[in-house]
Amino acid sequence: MAQEVTSLRKYGKGAKKSSADVSLLDMLESKTPYTYAHPLPGAALISPFTTVAFRTDEPIDGSTAFGKISLKGAKSGDHSKGETVLLSGRTVHFRPAHPLAPGEQVHVNVAEGIKTGSGKSLPAVEWSFHVSWRKLDTYHRVFLPLSVNGSHSSTHSSRANLHLLKKIRSDHFLLGLGAKKHARERQSTRMSIGDEGGQEIEETIVPNPAYRTLPPKYPRAVMRKLGDLSKLSPGYLFTAEIDQDPDEKTMKVIMTDRGDPVFYELGTLPTFAPTHNKQLVIRQSDNAIVVAGNDYRKKARFQAQHGHIINHHEFQMLSNGNSLILIYDPQLVDAKKIRPGVSGATRDTWAVGLIIQEVTPKGHVVFDWRSWDFLPRVWWETNMVVENRVWDLTHGNSLEEAPDGNIIVSMRALWQVTKINRNSGRIMWRLGGVSGNLKVAKDPNGLFSGQHDARLHDGLLTVFDNSVKTGSRTARAVDYKLDGSKATMVSLYDTGIAAFAKGNYRRMPNGNRVICLGLKLPPGVKGERRNPWYLETDDKGRPLVQMQWRRETHSYRVVKGPWQGFPRWQPKAIIDNNNSAGQMRLHFSWNGATEVDRWRVYRGEEKIADLKRTQFEHWVDIPEARNSCQKYQAVAVGRDGRELNRSKVAKSKPCSDEKTKVKKGGGVKRIKSSSPACDVIWRKRENCAADRLTISQNECEARGCCYKGGKGQTVEGLVRCFKSSNI
Structure with missing residues (x-):
């Protein structure tokens, strides 16, 4: 062996x-x-x-x-x-x-x-x-x-x-899912949905296909209006597109519940979500989770300790500033001796246990809980068998800091939700599974199975029940009221959609349900695996809206909540005529910014537009840019009228004819200037007007710098007011 x-x-x-x-x-x-x-x-x-x-x-x-x-x-x-x-x-x-x-x-x-x-x-x-x-x-x-x-x-x-x-x-x-190459994009834009009494529901592709500042990898979705959108709960949607092919690059996004972008970044992080302290679980770097502030810059970095690898199913920031980390711990065991009858057992099986760590920002382990210590019967309680020499005993998939400071963990392979004392590690109660000590009452399925996303608030335990082996085998959003030794189901929404794996459910403050339906089909079953990644119902269980990726991709989870973004990078502005009219337009947006009230557009020193911000990207027609050299800049303005940031200068195509001609020879560059004193050989230029969109010759020379005639500060790297290393 x-x-x-x-x-x-x-x-x-x-x-x-x-x-x-x-x-x-x-x-x-x-x-x-x-x-x-x-x-x-x-x-x-x-x-x-x-x-x-x-x-x-x-x-x-x-x-x-x-x-x-x-x-x-x-x-x-x-x-x-x-x-x-x-x-x-x-x-x-x-x-x-x-x-x-x-x-x-x-x-x-x-x-x-x-x-x-x-x-x-x-x-x-x-x-x-x-x-x-x-x-x-x-x-x-x-x-x-x-x-x-x-x-x-x-x-x-x-x-x-x-x-x-x-x-x-x-x-x-x-989960037994192999890589699937080249996720196919769905072409239809209209379809009939489920059992809607034959009603044809119009679908809208989001975000707006007219946007030009989004990157090619930005994930497009199909939005279906199912009810009164005015009843949607407030907040932004946080999710990540996931492809079965691990080599396929996807994005994590923040968007409105109408599908309009707010923030995007390349990279897949299933636990991408806001934290309780207005920060953002933003990316995974090596064996660590990076938490960012509202400027999207790193504030903290948390890493699994004891040589373990952080598991992507869950990451939680705690109220004390520490983090809860989920770890899968594989151990080589003789499964035939432990449980001879389990399917696929070998004498060199990798049994995967569960570890929960509370880790400080400095990497110290305050709390370490291991299923090997506290779940000795897991070998007989698990619903998983050995496949490919791997025995996934618990498959933990969510962690939650309970209102009393203890820990709620969901273990899919046990069909169980467990509460753990965070001071000692002692199990306080177990709901579901073979050994649950809380009695389930008034649940028509009798029990959840293959569940995800267990959360406890005000005595109400919410669970996304994949129902892989119970009831109608369609995913449910279930609420249990905990009372002593009993968990009574008090609310239920059956989606009517099969969800073999992944998914989540959150109950919103106004009573609405926000649901992600994960993956549709189990391995070995042919057909489309993607499901809607966003479904919201009102407090009466009436569906309001649904979104699904256009490509055959999916999401692990969607979280809806408040967010204020103040990015440090500049807004983006580009000139484009890719529209039905062939009109020259300046498109502009600011990735991650939520507090822009207005946009002002300048052509040189002249303000040519002032418009209210109503969506992620705006544009203005600029017909003069087709045949003449024009330079534009978009300025983001806050609610108080203060300038927040401005884009780089965007120039029309004719400006390329006015580029400074540079002679190259022997590694030395020469530049011609309107000022004879600036006709020197130079190797490096320093921009003297980085703080200005335009600058006059008198102002430039007053700064002790060289001036190149024409308006504008920068055109494709052509600096109008500069110093050279030889001046």
């Missing part, structure tokens, strides 16, 4: 009789003064790059914790050197200077003398855990394929295992 595997026999049948959140966590609480620790006493399958953390109910005097923690590995030896920090006043965090050895037992020693805020001295504590047999080259984002000719060694994995681990990072691989 490629590397040593774990049978977990001692965690098998015995685990079915007692819960590990009792045996491990209770062991910690009964033998130590701690309410939380990572790794837990007796834990297995721990990353060799782990940190060690523990906390108490009382605040800790951080100055008394330094030098008190040491680790000793059975193979790697002493690990007393490392970084010790105090997190959130109660959590002591220790990062060893060097990784542990795969497969070894590690003893943790905490010396006595750590004091609480009240002056109480904590006793010495010892416990141990076992490191995973996974080899060091299988951690971190970039694997280290040091094996030769596909073979393996005691320290390096086979190329086959490294390749499979890389594929496990892909949700499409775990």
